Amino acid sequence: MFNAKNGFSEAHVRGCQTKRLTKQNYAELSRCDTLEDIKTYLQTMSDYSEYVRDLQAPVRPVDIIECCRKRQIAEFNICCQQASSPLSNFLEYLTYGYMIDNLVLALNGMLRGRTTEAILEKCSPIGFFDSLSAVVVSSSVQELYRLALVDTPLASYFSSSIKAEDLDELNIELIRNVLYKEYLQDFMVFCNKMDQNTRQLMEKLLSMEADRHAIRITLNSFGTELSKADRRNLYTNFGTMYPDGFARLANCETVDEVKRILVAYPEFRELTKSDDPHYIDRGLRVLELEACGQALDEQFNFAIFYAFVKFQENEINNLMWLTECVAQRQKSSLGEGIVYIQ
Amino acid sequence: MPGILHGRSIPVIAALWTFTLVLLVRGTRTEGSGFIDWARLWVLFTRINPYFFSAMGIAAAVGLSVAGAAWGIFITGSSLLGAAVHTPRITSKNLISVIFCEAVAIYGVIIAIILSTKLEYVPSDPDTGAFHRTTMMAGYAVFASGLTCGLANLVCGICVGVVGSSCALADAANPTLFVKILVIEIFGSALGLFGVIVAIILSSNAVFEKV
Amino acid sequence: MSSAGARLNVTPTVTTLAVIKSRLAGAQRGHRLLKKKADALTLRYRGILRDIVEAKRKLATSMRDAHFAWTRAKYAGGDAVKHAVLDGVDRANVRVMAHEDNVAGVKIPKFTCRKCGADERRMELTGLARGGARVREAKASYGEAIGLLSELASLQTAFVTLDEAIKTTNRRVNALENYVTPRLQNTVKYILSELDELEREEFFRLKKVQAKKKKDIEETEMMEAEEEKRITQAVDAELRAFGDVIGGEGGRGAGGNLIESEHDEDLLF
Numbered sequence: 001m002f003n004a005k006n007g008f009s010e011a012h013v014r015g016c017q018t019k020r021l022t023k024q025n026y027a028e029l030s031r032c033d034t035l036e037d038i039k040t041y042l043q044t045m046s047d048y049s050e051y052v053r054d055l056q057a058p059v060r061p062v063d064i065i066e067c068c069r070k071r072q073i074a075e076f077n078i079c080c081q082q083a084s085s086p087l088s089n090f091l092e093y094l095t096y097g098y099m100i101d102n103l104v105l106a107l108n109g110m111l112r113g114r115t116t117e118a119i120l121e122k123c124s125p126i127g128f129f130d131s132l133s134a135v136v137v138s139s140s141v142q143e144l145y146r147l148a149l150v151d152t153p154l155a156s157y158f159s160s161s162i163k164a165e166d167l168d169e170l171n172i173e174l175i176r177n178v179l180y181k182e183y184l185q186d187f188m189v190f191c192n193k194m195d196q197n198t199r200q201l202m203e204k205l206l207s208m209e210a211d212r213h214a215i216r217i218t219l220n221s222f223g224t225e226l227s228k229a230d231r232r233n234l235y236t237n238f239g240t241m242y243p244d245g246f247a248r249l250a251n252c253e254t255v256d257e258v259k260r261i262l263v264a265y266p267e268f269r270e271l272t273k274s275d276d277p278h279y280i281d282r283g284l285r286v287l288e289l290e291a292c293g294q295a296l297d298e299q300f301n302f303a304i305f306y307a308f309v310k311f312q313e314n315e316i317n318n319l320m321w322l323t324e325c326v327a328q329r330q331k332s333s334l335g336e337g338i339v340y341i342q
Numbered sequence: 343m344p345g346i347l348h349g350r351s352i353p354v355i356a357a358l359w360t361f362t363l364v365l366l367v368r369g370t371r372t373e374g375s376g377f378i379d380w381a382r383l384w385v386l387f388t389r390i391n392p393y394f395f396s397a398m399g400i401a402a403a404v405g406l407s408v409a410g411a412a413w414g415i416f417i418t419g420s421s422l423l424g425a426a427v428h429t430p431r432i433t434s435k436n437l438i439s440v441i442f443c444e445a446v447a448i449y450g451v452i453i454a455i456i457l458s459t460k461l462e463y464v465p466s467d468p469d470t471g472a473f474h475r476t477t478m479m480a481g482y483a484v485f486a487s488g489l490t491c492g493l494a495n496l497v498c499g500i501c502v503g504v505v506g507s508s509c510a511l512a513d514a515a516n517p518t519l520f521v522k523i524l525v526i527e528i529f530g531s532a533l534g535l536f537g538v539i540v541a542i543i544l545s546s547n548a549v550f551e552k553v
Numbered sequence: 554m555s556s557a558g559a560r561l562n563v564t565p566t567v568t569t570l571a572v573i574k575s576r577l578a579g580a581q582r583g584h585r586l587l588k589k590k591a592d593a594l595t596l597r598y599r600g601i602l603r604d605i606v607e608a609k610r611k612l613a614t615s616m617r618d619a620h621f622a623w624t625r626a627k628y629a630g631g632d633a634v635k636h637a638v639l640d641g642v643d644r645a646n647v648r649v650m651a652h653e654d655n656v657a658g659v660k661i662p663k664f665t666c667r668k669c670g671a672d673e674r675r676m677e678l679t680g681l682a683r684g685g686a687r688v689r690e691a692k693a694s695y696g697e698a699i700g701l702l703s704e705l706a707s708l709q710t711a712f713v714t715l716d717e718a719i720k721t722t723n724r725r726v727n728a729l730e731n732y733v734t735p736r737l738q739n740t741v742k743y744i745l746s747e748l749d750e751l752e753r754e755e756f757f758r759l760k761k762v763q764a765k766k767k768k769d770i771e772e773t774e775m776m777e778a779e780e781e782k783r784i785t786q787a788v789d790a791e792l793r794a795f796g797d798v799i800g801g802e803g804g805r806g807a808g809g810n811l812i813e814s815e816h817d818e819d820l821l822f
Contacts, residue, residue, distance in 0.1 A: 101632075101633040104633070104637070105633065105636050105637070108636070108637055122632075122636045124632070173681050174681075176682070177681050177682050180682060213682055216681075216682050216683060217682050219686060220681050220682070220683075220684070220685030220686050221681060222686070223689070224685075226681070234681075234682075278625075278629075278686070278687070281629060281686075313631070317628055317631070320624075320628060321624070321628050324621075324624040324627075324628075325624075328617065328620055328621060328624065329617075330617070330624075333621070337628055
């Protein structure tokens with residue numbers, strides 16, 4: 001039943017997943033001393049060969065990351081092309097996150113008076129939508145909504161949550177996070193309409209993502225002028241820590257307070273062991289990947305596509321870290337950035 | 343498949359089940375005035391032509407088996423194709439999974455042939471139009487054996503298909519897993535064989551003979 | 554170097570001597586002062602050199618840390634944060650102010666960083682959900698690096714300026730020491746020797762004159778004596794002749810007395 005429509009895509013995704021860089025790959029890449037070495041390694045030993053092959057001699061970290069993005073997009077596009085109704089909807093939901101990023105990028109560019117081309121160049125092709133260029137010419141929230149967003153899926157998130165009259169930087173960051181919250185909630189509703197497997201797995205993954213979102217916002221808002229009510233507003237209405245955990249997070253002032261809240265949740269207890277405030281961020285990443293890895297263990301569900309996209313993101317991040325470390329001769333810090341699940 | 347048993351359908355199924363039970367109990371307790379008239383129902387079953395049952399049995403045997411096999415091949419095949427995009431080496435090995443599914447259809451065909459050889463013309467009683475008890479029994483036996491084989495092979499085909507698709511994916515990820523999953527697949531395809539054996543035993547009692 | 558005999562082309566008079574002597578004194582005082590200035594500058598120069606080395610070392614680590622902090626931010630926040638930060642900049646947050654510092658009369662430019670406080674809280678919500686803390690860290694460490702950078706810049710400029718100033722001063726010191734002063738000294742010496750020479754010449758001439766005068770005086774005295782003798786003899790002869798011839802020739806006897814008186818005063822002075 002599942003396979004009739006989605007078996008091919010699923011198997012394809014799994015095929016791509018097996019070509020991810022492994023622990024051994026990372027170990028060997030860590031031994032590279034120059035970016036050229038990395039390029040050669042990627043070309044000969046990994047699935048990136050056709051993407052990095054044409055890189056010109058002075059290799060920059062940006063170039064390698066660009067190649068990874070190309071591969072990610074190619075893989076994702078194959079999935080989209082093969083997908084039919086429920087899966088294609090699901091994949092569209094996956095792109096909304098990127099769409100929000102693009103929208104915010106365009107808004108930022110608009111405020112700074114950048115040209116349309118310059119803005120569109122920076123946008124991620126995964127989250128591209130036709131009216132993106134219209135965002136640039138709009139000047140107020142109403143106009144933005146009317147010109148650019150009304151035809152996009154973001155419209156419903158936008159109209160239900162944004163009431164701000166003027167656009168400035170603070171508002172844009174808030175818009176991004178409010179949109180993201182609405183998106184997660186909508187995605188959750190969508191996943192609840194799916195079959196049993198998908199629903200269970202996605203519930204877990206999205207709860208994790210919601211918790212992660214909330215914890216990160218809390219940690220990142222220390223020392224800023226974001227009020228507690230605003231902060232509370234950015235939390236989703238579901239998640240492992242919902243509702244009392246979020247309510248307590250909203251009143252946190254220091255990292256230690258956050259830790260005290262997290263200790264109560266067995267899945268996050270591990271995060272509170274280190275004194276480094278950034279350990280939580282990294283730990284959340286690891287937890288998310290672990291959950292995604294578990295989703296990949298199951299067959300016949302949509303969560304594997306979600307997990308797949310997360311793994312792609314993670315790999316790009318890892319390579320970014322790796323290349324930057326090598327380029328800046330900071331190999332001693334290599335370990336802290338590379339996250340992988342075997 | 344497991345979708346039927348998800349959270350929201352369980353109360354519905356439970357309610358239906360209780361309702362049916364109440365119906366049955368009330369039906370048997372009050373003779374004639376219950377919801378179900380069992381006597382009439384009994385007449386209905388005794389009067390149906392045994393050849394109808396035989397034919398239904400044969401049809402079920404081959405039809406359900408082929409449906410199961412096709413389903414299995416579909417599941418296996420789509421996964422196999424997808425996985426083969428990245429690892430072409432798995433295609434020839436994983437044909438075994440497809441062949442296992444195919445075997446399920448062959449079981450159905452075999453049973454259908456065995457059952458159809460049992461069929462012989464037996465005239466009904468010219469006065470009442472009823473058939474002899476042994477003939478009736480043979481008709482039901484053929485029906486039951488066909489249905490047994492068909493349902494068993496249907497489920498077996500799906501089972502082999504699911505395991506086969508996992509086998510293809512696992513093989514693509516890690517070649518050493520192939521044999522291990524193949525063993526499981528063999529156990530799965532043995533299920534169909536159980537149905538076949540029971541069907542043969544059932545049908546061996548069925549004899550259409552003139553009395 | 555100036556040759557031992559080099560001197561100014563002057564007329565050796567007492568007035569010139571006084572002028573040159575005052576110039577020499579000026580040159581020596583200038584030399585002393587310049588020497589002090591050069592020492593002060595060199596001291597400062599050495600200090601700056603030490604500071605530069607230290608600042609460079611600090612800047613290297615600071616820049617590296619800043620870059621790495623940015624990498625961390627990118628890692629935590631992904632591409633979105635990068636673009637948000639890049640797009641979020643429209644005017645400089647940190648201004649560099651230049652003012653002057655005075656070391657022994659040399660003006661040294663000095664740069665200081667000043668943060669425009671109004672923009673302090675602008676970007677603080679960037680990356681709220683992803684890597685905001687990291688972005689702030691990166692911002693802080695870049696701010697630190699900029700401070701160091703401007704410090705290094707003012708040190709480097711001071712270094713170059715001081716270098717130039719020290720070179721000029723040293724050149725002046727050397728010129729005074731090895732060229733101007735010896736020349737003046739030589740000139741003084743020359744004038745003095747020239748004056749001495751003149752004095753000696755005069756003395757000698759005076760002496761000569763004196764000698765001549767003496768000789769003249771002696772000669773005159775001798776001639777007078779001879780004349781007297783001759784006159785005496787002539788008188789004697791006359792007297793004798795007169796004694797012979799009395800009367801007729803009395804007039805001549807008077808004429809002989811006049812010549813005698815004419816020889817009396819024959820002095821040069």
